[in-house]
Amino acid sequence: MASLDEKFFMFVNLFNFMRSRRLARSHCQSSMTRTIIAFLGTKNIRRERKLWSVSRSQTWYNTVVPDFDETEFVRNFRLSKAAFNYVVENIEEFWRRQDTNMRQALGVHHKTCVALWRLTSSSELRTVGHLFGIAECSACIICIEFCTLLQEWTTDAIMDFTA
Secondary structure, eight states: OOOHHHHHHHHHHHHHHHHHTTOOSGGGHHHHHHHHHHHHTOSOOOOOOOOOOOOOOOHHHHHTGGGOOHHHHHHHHSSOHHHHHHHHHHHHHHHOOOOOSSOOOOOHHHHHHHHHHHHHSOOOHHHHHHHHTOOHHHHHHHHHHHHHHHHHHHHHHHHHHHO
């Protein structure tokens, strides 16, 4: 039986040979992998997966926003708390996401705050992301989804009103 160093040397030679023959293209990738695994005599070679995420602070959203009184809430979100809650209740069934093993989903209240803050202020997406503890791209997606949902919801409401 060959030692580990000899197997590794044979593996490198085989890989270089296959690469030089241009057999390592994407359509031959699976056959190349099967050949290498069969040559090495092992069946289960798996690469360990790594999960990562950037930890972001939601302290501002969790501590400051709930303490806004009515005038501060209107000044920052351009809606009264009652109107804000009405919007959240009406779009919640369309915008709610499930938690996954990877991360917890943002709540509809949280996403509505993000979208309204972005739409009612001149803040950049980076600033909104830092305030609400999310990534810039998430803030952008949330704003686009909110506008789309609001447009569909108001169109349906107008159609119901005129009918």
